[in-house]
């Protein structure tokens with residue numbers, strides 16, 4: 001399967017656009033032969049390449065990305081670094097081992113990021129004090145009771161909050177109930193991936209704007225790019241939902257397009273109309289509810305749409321339409337800030353499987369892959385990437401076993417059935433969302 005460069009489009013509407021401009025990256029120097037290639041410089045690929053660099057100081061490792069670092073999902077997410085996953089529905093004691101497994105992976109990812117951000121002094125608004133979950137309407141309020149039951153049963157550190165406490169913290173009366181979970185964090189996602197990319201070990205070389213167009217299996221494995229051919233002993237695919245473009249998982253992993261908006265920076269007076277907390281994040285306990293943050297630089301950022309759009313970013317026209325949905329969500333929460341304009345809106349594509357599982361392992365001889373975290377990839381992608389480096393190097397660990405224990409993914413039908421199925425699935429996600437959106 002051969003791709004073309006324009007099969008990897010991007011736009012200028014991400015968190016990366018809030019950051020200072022970067023130097024133009026160096027291109028690939030003709031044809032090369034290396035021991036390792038990692039394709040994809042999101043959180044999975046960066047964690048994997050960093051670990052490979054540490055494990056094999058004598059090897060040359062190339063990490064390639066089709067786009068600039070920060071333009072994939074890892075630089076376009078909402079920055080919630082999940083330590084404890086929310087499994088919808090009532091606590092089920094039979095699933096306790098699985099809940100614990102997923103949370104071990106999450107927390108390894110949080111710890112790895114925490115350690116790297118501190119060691120490399122990455123300036124990315126990192127706040128490792130956890131975040132909140134909120135409920136505004138009947139379904140999510142019901143779900144909040146389930147979530148508290150799970151946190152209690154799993155002995156996870158948390159604080160339950162009523163409407164007054166939520167209002168006092170965030171300056172909105174919308175949430176009837178909430179929970180603060182301490183394990184986890186918040187981050188400026190594009191600043192994080194840039195910082196990680198700029199501090200890779202010396203034997204790891206990053207090449208941006210260099211899509212891999214074709215993979216030829218063999219010994220060595222060869223990769224065709226527009227900048228030259230690369231031969232390698234081992235290949236890591238950290239390409240998220242775009243693995244299908246290179247012939248992997250095309251009927252198992254697809255892209256779902258999400259969108260959100262940022263306000264401009266709030267003034268001191270506007271900030272004082274919010275609650276006591278100066279930097280926070282709330283994830284809805286309804287699957288279709290908004291994720292909303294007050295960022296460290298004083299912007300309200302919220303995301304509340306998801307749709308199947310062929311695995312592509314939204315067009316400017318579509319993004320403008322979605323902004324109306326973002327705006328309603330913002331004004332409903334903060335009637336005192338209705339005069340505050342959005343500075344811009346953005347979209348991003350997350351990799352999802354039909355049954356919400358993740359991918360980890362050897363796809364074919366010497367070709368390894370990790371990805372598809374269904375909206376929880378900041379911590380999990382970091383842990384999966386790290387574990388994949390060790391696994392591909394012949395290592396063994398509890399983390400590797402936890403990643404390998406991911407359930408097999410269900411088959412996804414091709415288009416046009418996919419479009420109908422995806423529209424129904426996304427529709428289900430928003431059913432009964434009410435005030436939470």
Ligand SMILES: Cc1cc2nc3c(=O)[nH]c(=O)nc-3n(C[C@H](O)[C@H](O)[C@H](O)COP(=O)(O)OP(=O)(O)OC[C@H]3O[C@@H](n4cnc5c(N)ncnc54)[C@H](O)[C@@H]3O)c2cc1C
Pocket residue numbers: 008039040041042043044045064065066067071072073074075076077078079080081082210211212213238239240241242243245246258259303347348349350351370371372373374375376377378379380381
């Ligand atoms: C709007 C939005 C909000 C989200 N919010 C959260 C959140 O708050 N918390 C959370 O945990 N998760 C969230 N997610 C999900 C999270 O961003 C992803 O799960 C995670 O970033 C996946 O990381 P990755 O490295 O596997 O993939 P990506 O970051 O997508 O990286 C894959 C990279 O591979 C590159 N690539 C693909 N094909 C090729 C090729 N052929 N050649 C070269 N390069 C290639 C791409 O350009 C891309 O940069 C959100 C996602 C979106 C879109």
